[in-house]
Amino acid sequence: MPNFTHLWIRNLYFAVRLIPNACYDTWRFFTYSGLNKSRHYQGEQAARITMAYHQLEKGLSFASPRPGFGGKTVTRLISAIEPFVSQYGFIPPATTAVGVLKSYIAFNELNDIDMSETKRSVEKLESFAARTEDCAGGVVSIDLMQLEQNRAAGFKHFFNSRYSIRHYSGGEIPDEHIIDATQTAQKTPSVCNRQSWKVHAFKNKSVMRQLLEIQSGNRGFGEQASAVLIITCDLTRFVHVGERFQPWIDGGMFSMSLCLAFHDLGYGTCCLNWSKEYGDDLALRKIAGIDPQEQVIMMLTVGTLPEHFQAARSIRRPLGEILQIHTEQETR
Ligand SMILES: Cc1cc2nc3c(=O)[nH]c(=O)nc-3n(C[C@H](O)[C@H](O)[C@H](O)COP(=O)(O)O)c2cc1C
Structure with missing residues (x-):
C-alpha cells in the first residue's frame, strides 16, 4: 500500500527544486541569447548572418531553384554584414556570406535576372577583404559515384561526405532499411545507457505532407523525401532535476547516428528542427500520434539520391574559434 503523504511530499520537493532551475535556465537563455535586445553579442550577429546566407545556400541546392528567390533575405543579409564588418573586420561568417552571395548572383545572372544592385553591395563588402579566396560559399556539386567512393574510404571521408540533402530522386525506402539504420543508431551512447529515444517513421504521403507543413523548414524539398522520421525521447526515463536537458543531448546524439546510418545505406537525409512553441508541439503530437511523455527532439527527411545533385x-567556422586547449597553468 503506497504511502500517499510520503509521495505527495516527495513530488512537492522535486517540483519546488525544478522552479529555481527553470528560472535559472530562463534567465541564462534570456540574458545570453539573441532574445536580449539590449545587448549586441558578436555571436548573435554572426548567427543572424549565417542564418540568412544559409537560406540562400539552401535554396541553391534544391532540385530546381527558382530564379530570383530570396530577395528579402539578400537585403537582410547585406544589412547584417555591413555593421558586422565595420565592427569586427572582414572575418567569418561575413566572408562566407559574400561567397554565398557571389554564387547566388551567378545563378541568377545565368537565368537573366538583373543583379547589379546586389553586385554593387558585394563589391563594396569585398573591398574590405585582404584575400578574395577567403570567400567560399554556395553549393557543392556531388556525383553519386564519387560519393560512394568517399563513403568507403575510411571514417574521415565517410563523415565528411555526409551533407544535408535537399534534393531527392523520389524513390521508395523499404521498411528493412529504416529498421537497419535504427538498429545501427542504437549503438549511440546515452546517459547510464538509458536509451530513451524512439523513432516514429512515416511513409504515407498525406501524413508526411501534414507533418512537413507544420515543421516548415523543409519547404522546397521535403515533399520529395521517401520518409519522414520524428525522433523523440521518453521523459519517464529521466529521474533527476539535473537531467532536465538530457533528453535533447541523448536524442541529439542518437539523431546524428541515425543520419550517419542512413548515409552508410546510401540515402540522403536532412535534419529538421523542432524549435517550436507549445501550440505547434501539441498539433504535431496529434497528427503523429505521439504519446504525451515523449519529447520531440527533431524530424528527419530520408530520401533516395539522384545521380548528380x-x-x-x-562552410565550418575556423577551428580556432571552437577549440580551446586549456593549458595546465590555466586550469590550476
Ligand atoms: C537540429 C537540426 C535542425 C535542422 N533543421 C533544419 C531545417 O529545418 N531545415 C533545413 O533545411 N535544414 C535543417 N538542418 C540542417 C542544417 O542546416 C545543416 O546541418 C547545416 O547547415 C550543416 O550542413 P551539413 O548537414 O550539410 O553538414 C538542421 C540541422 C540540425 C542539426
Whole structure:
C-alpha cells in the first residue's frame, strides 16, 4: 500500500527544486541569447548572418531553384554584414556570406535576372577583404559515384561526405532499411545507457505532407523525401532535476547516428528542427500520434539520391574559434 503523504511530499520537493532551475535556465537563455535586445553579442550577429546566407545556400541546392528567390533575405543579409564588418573586420561568417552571395548572383545572372544592385553591395563588402579566396560559399556539386567512393574510404571521408540533402530522386525506402539504420543508431551512447529515444517513421504521403507543413523548414524539398522520421525521447526515463536537458543531448546524439546510418545505406537525409512553441508541439503530437511523455527532439527527411545533385556547402567556422586547449597553468 503506497504511502500517499510520503509521495505527495516527495513530488512537492522535486517540483519546488525544478522552479529555481527553470528560472535559472530562463534567465541564462534570456540574458545570453539573441532574445536580449539590449545587448549586441558578436555571436548573435554572426548567427543572424549565417542564418540568412544559409537560406540562400539552401535554396541553391534544391532540385530546381527558382530564379530570383530570396530577395528579402539578400537585403537582410547585406544589412547584417555591413555593421558586422565595420565592427569586427572582414572575418567569418561575413566572408562566407559574400561567397554565398557571389554564387547566388551567378545563378541568377545565368537565368537573366538583373543583379547589379546586389553586385554593387558585394563589391563594396569585398573591398574590405585582404584575400578574395577567403570567400567560399554556395553549393557543392556531388556525383553519386564519387560519393560512394568517399563513403568507403575510411571514417574521415565517410563523415565528411555526409551533407544535408535537399534534393531527392523520389524513390521508395523499404521498411528493412529504416529498421537497419535504427538498429545501427542504437549503438549511440546515452546517459547510464538509458536509451530513451524512439523513432516514429512515416511513409504515407498525406501524413508526411501534414507533418512537413507544420515543421516548415523543409519547404522546397521535403515533399520529395521517401520518409519522414520524428525522433523523440521518453521523459519517464529521466529521474533527476539535473537531467532536465538530457533528453535533447541523448536524442541529439542518437539523431546524428541515425543520419550517419542512413548515409552508410546510401540515402540522403536532412535534419529538421523542432524549435517550436507549445501550440505547434501539441498539433504535431496529434497528427503523429505521439504519446504525451515523449519529447520531440527533431524530424528527419530520408530520401533516395539522384545521380548528380548539389548540396549547400555549409562552410565550418575556423577551428580556432571552437577549440580551446586549456593549458595546465590555466586550469590550476
Ligand atoms: C537540429 C537540426 C535542425 C535542422 N533543421 C533544419 C531545417 O529545418 N531545415 C533545413 O533545411 N535544414 C535543417 N538542418 C540542417 C542544417 O542546416 C545543416 O546541418 C547545416 O547547415 C550543416 O550542413 P551539413 O548537414 O550539410 O553538414 C538542421 C540541422 C540540425 C542539426
